[in-house]
Amino acid sequence: MSLATFTQSEALTLGVELELQLVSMYDHDLSPQADDLLRELDKHPGAWDVKPEITRSMIEIGTSIQRQHAPLVAELTDLRQQLSRAARKLNIGIAGGGTHAYQHWSEQQIYPTERFHYISELYGYLAKQFTVFGQHVHVGCEDGDTALWLLHALSRYVPHFIALSASSPYVQGVDTGFDSARLNSVFAFPLSGRAPFVRSWDEFGQYFDKMTSTGVVQSMKDFYWDIRPKPEYGTIELRVCDTPLTVDKAAALACYLQCICRYLREEKPFEPAEDDYLVYTFNRFQACRFGLDGEIVDPKTKTRQKLRDDILRTLARVDEHALDLQALEASNLIRETLFEGNDAQWLRSRRKGGVPLSAVVEDATKRWMA
Template structure:
């Protein structure tokens, strides 16, 4: 079994990732423009603005923060710089967990071997993931603590989802579901509620088993509503729209 190391944080760090849609200013339709957007950004923001599965959205990350206020100021700086850069391209950032009318069939996969492998493995389940979420990282000191905190968070996931829900529309119609993003994500076999494990050792065994059986290609394909992030040394809450 391959060991899975966990990066220790000496204090409860805070990090935020937010996925935002790239839309055309004139039509508000999704635009497969991530390459042009990244080229237009000042170099100092490249570490905070990342491509994602589809070319029609991006992810904005904070640095490692200590307080909510610090994270908010960090996000604000990057958002303002991004909005200024893409305005020259005839684009806007659109805040919603699904797009109200653009079809997933028209979205292009970002040029990245990991994304190609995911789509090859999951096919249309992956191609339909034109969804956009908010992820929150809280640093902890050990893998065992990450497992424990993740388990304690389960009771709060419905509350967090209900407070953040903003995706009732899908392909031009009202689905009647407040968070249609969460329903789409349920189609992914590695999403939804996490497998319950008792400690970091059991989690390591599970990840090795999923990789060895071909169920996932890498640990990054685990998209549970709450999960440990071994590289960052955090508990990552992923349930929010």
């Protein structure tokens, strides 16, 4: 199978995908009612899309193509309202969060599509363990060469999005000590992590052909990279974010990415290099484990700095671009997160005093459904 031609897209356009939890209102465990909810939403009037995910207790929603923060928030708010209304008819809740706090993977049911059955057969129990929930953000690029340049330039900022979005401290009833434990499940897949350092679309096509010739890869969907190109959409796709607990946070994260991309494209503060990846896995781990309190190493200067401080400096650099993109409100919400804490800290705060995890999930459900 040959690599698809990279579709030309309008630069810096956005698309947001959110994987969401379906929660029983009885015990607040996951509820395998994706089919029921999809039927309720079959003729929704919105421009957004809703579809099943790998197990029956989750769905994925996707926005239309967006350009600015305010319309993105409006669409996500409409989406939340319609999903919440349909869920209430079924007596289920919908929640954000990168993991459900106490569901057991062995109890999950694979959603019956050819693709999901293939994944289940190939990866065994990892497929059910993949009942984790992320936010993916697509950014439009005009050609494949630009997309790959931007993909590699963004590698320095991956820890920002992990730490800001982190909302998965609990797994199977245990506080993991991680702010984002979800990414540990993703990292178990053999084609996860970082993309290879290739700079042209022709060179990437050669790499893709070699991978397909081995039989390991059939399509771009088989790559679970932190950032991957999506040639059929004409985008790059950032995949490291946990699903936030609110749609406002989801929109802010998407627009923060848009501002960074504009800053990188217009100012070109550095040229991406293979050596940027020397510290990539360490920085990624710090963001997963410690969230905003993590430390990262600058790949050029080799100096160590607080992740929170690096985000603050980046916000200052991209403020002019946020103004031009009408995304200052998004930037301000990101700043608030730095001082108030991420969603992982919010979830842990609900647990204080011995509150049961079911009550924490209930609070998260109420928060997402507003």
